Amino acid sequence: MSKSGAFEHLRNSDQEMYDILAREIGREDGTLELIASENFVSYPVMEMAGGVMTNKYAEGYPGKRYYGGCQHVDEAENLARDRAKQLFGCDYANVQPHSGSQANMAALLTFLEVGDTIMGLDLAHGGHLTHGSPVNFSGRLFNVVSYQVDKETGRTDFDMVAKLAREHRPKLIICGGSAYPRHIEFEQFHAIAAEVGAFLMADIAHPAGLVATGLHPSPMPWCDVVTTTTHKTLRGPRGGMIMMGKDKENPWGKVAPKSGRVKNISELIDSTVMPGIQGGPLMHVIAAKAVAFGEALQPEFKQYSRQIVANAQVMAEEFLQMDYNLISGGTDTHVILIDLTNKNISGKKAENALEAAAITVNKNMVPFDTRSPFVTSGIRVGTPAITTRGMQADDIRLICKLIDRVISNHGDEDNLKSVKSEVNALCQSFPLYREMH
Numbered sequence: 001m002s003k004s005g006a007f008e009h010l011r012n013s014d015q016e017m018y019d020i021l022a023r024e025i026g027r028e029d030g031t032l033e034l035i036a037s038e039n040f041v042s043y044p045v046m047e048m049a050g051g052v053m054t055n056k057y058a059e060g061y062p063g064k065r066y067y068g069g070c071q072h073v074d075e076a077e078n079l080a081r082d083r084a085k086q087l088f089g090c091d092y093a094n095v096q097p098h099s100g101s102q103a104n105m106a107a108l109l110t111f112l113e114v115g116d117t118i119m120g121l122d123l124a125h126g127g128h129l130t131h132g133s134p135v136n137f138s139g140r141l142f143n144v145v146s147y148q149v150d151k152e153t154g155r156t157d158f159d160m161v162a163k164l165a166r167e168h169r170p171k172l173i174i175c176g177g178s179a180y181p182r183h184i185e186f187e188q189f190h191a192i193a194a195e196v197g198a199f200l201m202a203d204i205a206h207p208a209g210l211v212a213t214g215l216h217p218s219p220m221p222w223c224d225v226v227t228t229t230t231h232k233t234l235r236g237p238r239g240g241m242i243m244m245g246k247d248k249e250n251p252w253g254k255v256a257p258k259s260g261r262v263k264n265i266s267e268l269i270d271s272t273v274m275p276g277i278q279g280g281p282l283m284h285v286i287a288a289k290a291v292a293f294g295e296a297l298q299p300e301f302k303q304y305s306r307q308i309v310a311n312a313q314v315m316a317e318e319f320l321q322m323d324y325n326l327i328s329g330g331t332d333t334h335v336i337l338i339d340l341t342n343k344n345i346s347g348k349k350a351e352n353a354l355e356a357a358a359i360t361v362n363k364n365m366v367p368f369d370t371r372s373p374f375v376t377s378g379i380r381v382g383t384p385a386i387t388t389r390g391m392q393a394d395d396i397r398l399i400c401k402l403i404d405r406v407i408s409n410h411g412d413e414d415n416l417k418s419v420k421s422e423v424n425a426l427c428q429s430f431p432l433y434r435e436m437h
């Protein structure tokens, strides 16, 4: 491993694991990472996530823990919460969810009873697994009514959302998706939720970094609760978070046991996270979230976020010029969803061929897809990770041409090899983690 200096202790104690790590470092360094939900954290974030706070049990919340010795992890969690609130302009943040799924589980179990009706974007139309998929807890615990995107525009079908909401009177509507290239239309969702008396939850896992920097509308004025992951456009460690723009007294009359005071919704969310669905928080990850939020508060992060979107727009134009069919005709964000039907290749074959050429994407269902989720008709492409490496418009154009060379001639091994060597050369010009040398 060339970047081995940082891991000499591991190498001395566990050669087998060291070799696996070395291969992963080589893969990340030498391939083009275009999975829209992935990114590369900064070295300080990685140092914090690999640091001593992994040793600490801290069930509870700052100032109210079930364990001694929590003074410094309390400082770390308070810093993470304060920075999150500043970043997103909100009253409340819970930084303990281990993942986006657990953030969503805690939010749903706070606002709903098992068996209640929810609405979410169909997974096959760009939704998230935890928004009501039948194979997920959300689909098993709740009665799910899924809405879709419009076939022509590829954007949320608000006639359908309104019709389904009036018919099924959901207790909660979820907006946001994992393969939705356009801005999430919080205000339009709010109007429908208000009309039918539903709570509105936004899952901003994908555009969180763009929301934090004002490049995507904020859900805070429109939504009762907002969930996110911290590792996509936000560029933090892998994890989740729950926020509320304005905290409120809970409408279900749940009271604090001793005082009889009506609890705020934030208190109920806190107790749904711990002890409801999690035990000890990952304090090393919470501390790394604080570091990432501190980075996201700097002016450079806004510049970085602008570049993510600019790169995605160059990519969209380039693909359109090469006759690729982009769902919704382009992007407002970091995500591009490509329907490959006119290129006569499935998403699965495209993903595999691109991987052989050192380009990482994921196969993805496209709206109204006739293929299964294991095959799919499309791929999803995103720009956060390559933007972190410093790539800009000319590099993006080259990447699009390389992708097209793979897709157009995916069965030709020599072609894949030749693209791979160009990809490796491009990656070498934008090395990752210089700090490791």
Ligand code: DSN
Pocket (backbone or CB within 6 Å): 037, 128, 129, 178, 179, 205
């Ligand atoms: N699994 C994540 C993604 O790739 O978008 C979130 O759903």
